[in-house]
Amino acid sequence: MVLGVVAAALFCVGFTCQAEVAVHSEVRDGVTLRWFEEMVPMKDGTKLYTYGVLPPEGEKCAIVFARNPYVQEKRVDMAAYALSQRKALKRGYAYVEQHVRGTGMSEGDWVAYVAERDDGLATLEWIRRLPHYNGEIFLTGGSYCASVHWSYLGTNPHDVKGAVLTVQDVKRYNIHYRNGHYKSALHGNWVVQGYKKKNKNLKRDPSVEFTDLPLKGFSERRLGEYVADLEETWRHPRPEDEWWRTPGTAGAEYRRALLDSTMPVMMITGFYDIYTEGIFDMWRELPPERRAKCALVVDALDHSGRRRKGVDANSPVFFPGGSRHDDVAVDSAFDWFDWCRGKGGLKYARPGETRWYSLWNNEWRSAPEMTDAPGTLSLAFTPGMHLAVAPIPPSTKAVEFEYDPSSPPSFPGSGCLGFGGMREQPEPGFRDDVVSFVSGPFVKRFDVRGRMRLSLAVSSDCDDTAFFVRVSIRKQDGKWYTLRDDIKSISWDTPEYKPGTEAMVSYILSDHAFAIEKGDCLRVDIAGANVSGFIPHTNFKGPFAEQAKSRTATNSVFPGRCMLTIPVEK
Numbered sequence: 001m002v003l004g005v006v007a008a009a010l011f012c013v014g015f016t017c018q019a020e021v022a023v024h025s026e027v028r029d030g031v032t033l034r035w036f037e038e039m040v041p042m043k044d045g046t047k048l049y050t051y052g053v054l055p056p057e058g059e060k061c062a063i064v065f066a067r068n069p070y071v072q073e074k075r076v077d078m079a080a081y082a083l084s085q086r087k088a089l090k091r092g093y094a095y096v097e098q099h100v101r102g103t104g105m106s107e108g109d110w111v112a113y114v115a116e117r118d119d120g121l122a123t124l125e126w127i128r129r130l131p132h133y134n135g136e137i138f139l140t141g142g143s144y145c146a147s148v149h150w151s152y153l154g155t156n157p158h159d160v161k162g163a164v165l166t167v168q169d170v171k172r173y174n175i176h177y178r179n180g181h182y183k184s185a186l187h188g189n190w191v192v193q194g195y196k197k198k199n200k201n202l203k204r205d206p207s208v209e210f211t212d213l214p215l216k217g218f219s220e221r222r223l224g225e226y227v228a229d230l231e232e233t234w235r236h237p238r239p240e241d242e243w244w245r246t247p248g249t250a251g252a253e254y255r256r257a258l259l260d261s262t263m264p265v266m267m268i269t270g271f272y273d274i275y276t277e278g279i280f281d282m283w284r285e286l287p288p289e290r291r292a293k294c295a296l297v298v299d300a301l302d303h304s305g306r307r308r309k310g311v312d313a314n315s316p317v318f319f320p321g322g323s324r325h326d327d328v329a330v331d332s333a334f335d336w337f338d339w340c341r342g343k344g345g346l347k348y349a350r351p352g353e354t355r356w357y358s359l360w361n362n363e364w365r366s367a368p369e370m371t372d373a374p375g376t377l378s379l380a381f382t383p384g385m386h387l388a389v390a391p392i393p394p395s396t397k398a399v400e401f402e403y404d405p406s407s408p409p410s411f412p413g414s415g416c417l418g419f420g421g422m423r424e425q426p427e428p429g430f431r432d433d434v435v436s437f438v439s440g441p442f443v444k445r446f447d448v449r450g451r452m453r454l455s456l457a458v459s460s461d462c463d464d465t466a467f468f469v470r471v472s473i474r475k476q477d478g479k480w481y482t483l484r485d486d487i488k489s490i491s492w493d494t495p496e497y498k499p500g501t502e503a504m505v506s507y508i509l510s511d512h513a514f515a516i517e518k519g520d521c522l523r524v525d526i527a528g529a530n531v532s533g534f535i536p537h538t539n540f541k542g543p544f545a546e547q548a549k550s551r552t553a554t555n556s557v558f559p560g561r562c563m564l565t566i567p568v569e570k
Contacts, residue, residue: 019129023054026079032056033082037075042101042115042122049105050123051076052096052130053085060134062161062337063127064088066097066141067120067148069194071104091334093138096127100148102198109196112144112229113172113251117151124157135159138337142166142268143303151253154260162340164333166268167303169278170258172251173239178417179488180237181466181534182544184210186274186418188535191230195223210535215545234545258282264293266336266349271359272302272414272421272482277510283354284369291368295336295349298356298370298513302414302421359514360475361447370511372450372567379522381437381562398556401433403465403528405539405550409434410532411470411525415484416510418533425472425480425525434527435557446516450567452484454507456526457561461499462553464491466537468530469507471564473514474521483522484509487534491541502558516566524564526557 021036034054039047055061085095101119102110127133137160139149146168153163169175176187188210196202203224210218215234219227228249236243236250247253258265269279276298283296299305338344339351348355348364355366409431413423428436454469470485486507494503516522529536538550 018131019126021130024078026082028079028083031086033079035078035082037078039107040098040123040126042119046101046108048101048107048119048123049099050096050126051078051081053082053089053094054132055089055094060132061089062093062134062136062138062341063130063132064093064095064138064140064333064337065124065127066095066145067100067116067123068097068141068145069100069103069110070145071099073104073198075105088334091338093334093337094132096130098123102196109199110194111196112191112194113147113151113249116148117253120148120152121155121157124160128159136161136341138333138340139163139165140333142305143168147254150257153257154253156260156262160263162264162337164266164268164336167270167273167275167279167305169275170251170254170282171278172254173244174275174278176233177237177239178486178534179492181487181489181537182234182237183418183533184535185533188230191227192222195227211531213538213550214548215535235543237544258294259285259290264336264340264351266295266297268297268299270299270301270303270305271512272300272416274303274414274416274418276416280370280511292352295351296354297349298354300357300359303419356513358447358449360517361515365513370449370513373448373569375568375570377446377566377568379439379564379566381524381559398459398558399435400554400556401435401527402552402554403433403539404552405529405536408529408531408536409527411485411530412532413482414533415470415482417485420532422482425470425482427480428523428525431527434525436523436525437559437562438523439521441519441521442516443518445518446566447569448516448566449513449569451511452509452567453565454486454509454524455563456505457502457558458490458505459500459502459556459558460490460553462539462551463497463499464489464537464541465539465553465555466528467505467555468527468534470525470530471509472523472525473516474523476517476519480523483514484512485530487530489537522564528553528555
């Protein structure tokens with residue numbers, strides 16, 4: 001083994017100065033590994049831990065750029081890292097990776113989204129001065145590691161030739177809310193865990209919960225100071241609020257990133273990802289000429305890209321391989337980057353098209369856009385569907401349940417609005433405050449594609465309350481699995497709701513593709529909350545963050561006027 005460090009000289013070619021980096025090298029098994037580690041200064045002087053591998057001395061290559069806040073506060077084992085990057089180098093790519101400001105070994109405070117645009121652009125400028133830079137940069141990352149790139153993508157850096165960005169929506173409203181209900185288990189908990197996480201001076205109080213009333217002032221109580229990314233967003237629960245079109249906390253600079261950029265982008269998501277619907281919307285907004293340079297791949301997995309515990313590893317719920325990190329389901333990032341350079345073809349992704357995996361059909365399908373199937377299957381909520389401990393009421397009568405915000409129900413997993421993905425569900429009637437409607441076994445097979453719709457006829461003795469809904473399917477193994485869920489309050493569609501009167505609450509569920517097989521059953525659960533995903537409704541009308549108390553609601557569902565509509569192939 002030979003170990004060496006060589007400092008690269010600083011010189012200028014035209015107006016571009018080469019970066020001065022300490023090049024480290026080590027020989028393992030006859031292979032020379034080369035890498036660098038640097039603390040790269042940003043505009044404000046904050047230094048970010050940045051590292052990467054290098055090709056053989058004197059060679060230039062394309063550079064893949066990644067930024068990550070989910071890192072340990074210690075230096076990377078660079079020899080092991082360089083060894084792991086040999087495949088990339090053989091394909092003509094060298095990685096440059098960076099710990100996001102205020103995380104890992106980087107200086108500063110991490111406040112989500114705030115500095116990513118400036119830090120990303122500053123680091124791109126630094127990358128251009130690396131000795132092995134060949135004029136081509138490619139971007140990669142998933143979730144927040146994709147957001148760091150979405151932040152500046154619309155500026156169209158001249159040498160960014162392509163990107164693979166996974167499981168991340170650009171519309172900040174979708175990250176915070178669903179129909180005005182705050183995603184405490186998604187964005188809320190994430191902010192609490194990450195906010196200035198290296199700052200030891202903040203007076204944090206982990207006993208403070210999102211369910212404590214009033215919610216207003218939560219950030220000072222929990223994190224020791226006012227946090228705009230929480231408190232400001234609670235003042236704007238509706239997506240049409242003009243505030244969501246301002247830069248900064250509201251994220252307006254992200255909204256048009258895909259529309260305004262020109263480089264080819266492959267997006268990857270899953271039917272059980274937390275941002276599925278928003279990513280589909282991003283694709284649908286693209287004009288044909290922009291879409292032709294991009295691709296959307298939708299697998300059957302959740303945000304982590306893995307099967308969830310409790311799901312049979314041999315189940316056909318997920319495609320073979322079980323992870324989007326396997327090259328079974330989607331082309332690797334290198335394949336996309338090669339295609340962007342005109343140097344290779346693609347096995348799975350199709351530029352200009354959406355490619356999705358249809359559950360229980362167990363096959364990949366493609367179209368320019370995944371639209372609703374042309375046929376319609378409508379299921380009315382008849383009394384015979386009602387599986388409750390109490391006697392089944394006539395169809396003209398209401399099915400009542402109480403919703404107590406101090407003891408709200410919780411559901412395992414998520415139908416794509418939160419973490420957890422597809423999970424096995426408890427049997428119908430698992431709580432007195434959850435009403436379940438179950439279909440009989442299907443006598444034929446249906447191929448579902450698109451957005452299911454659900455309409456509920458309901459009433460409440462409060463001037464406002466919420467109705468959480470979950471659609472599940474029972475497969476041949478006898479287990480119930482999540483398909484989709486949603487949440488809405490009566491006042492969302494009926495602002496002047498009067499207690500005791502009937503109102504309609506309508507849901508458009510997120511995109512999905514799956515097969516209902518002969519013998520399967522569908523089920524709709526209705527409850528007042530899902531505390532594993534959302535802040536419970538207090539049953540009072542008005543700004544939710546200002547509610548200082550809650551009360552129990554007696555809510556009713558009128559089965560004969562409820563309907564689940566499913567788009568199916570004819």
